[in-house]
Amino acid sequence: MPTPSMEDYIEQIYMLIEDKGYARVSDIAEALSVHPSSVTKMVQKLDKDEYLVYEKYRGLILTPKGKKIGKRLVYRHELLEQLLRIIGVKEENIYEDVEGIEHHLSWDAIDRVGDLVQFFEEDESRIGVLREIQRKNEEEQ
Ligand SMILES: [Mn+2]
DSSP, rough: OHHHHOOOHHHHHHHHHHHHSSOOOOHEEEOTOHHHHHHHHHHHHHHHHHSEEEEEETTTEOHHHEEEEHHHHHHHHHHHHHHHHHHTOOHHHHHHHHHHHHHSSSSHHHHHHHHHHHHHHOOOOHHHHHHHHHHHHHHHH
16 A cells, blocks of 8 residues: 555646646646655655656656556545535635545545435435535524
């Protein structure tokens, strides 16, 4: 299992490759706000653990194992953003909150969050019911 930090890297690398077709050390460093030397170090570790193949002057590609987990990590991040949006968390808090919780939930919990998001999306009046509760709670404060 990748550590939280490895997960952040795999997630970013997967998104960069999806968006641009490639992931450069400098782009990864920028996306994660870390020093390029930290990226090089982590990329070497991810290579050793067979999540990607890194060739210094040719860039990096994800292995099938890296792609599979990358896809799940991006899904997990997006799902948690959806959850926070549905429950009415302020837009300005959503990204950082997801970064804070995403590594600490089991895949079981993620699947259950998926059910909950589906529950709201299948009938948007359910979001309306929630908003009504939230409106009342705010009035009472
Ligand atoms: Mn994330």
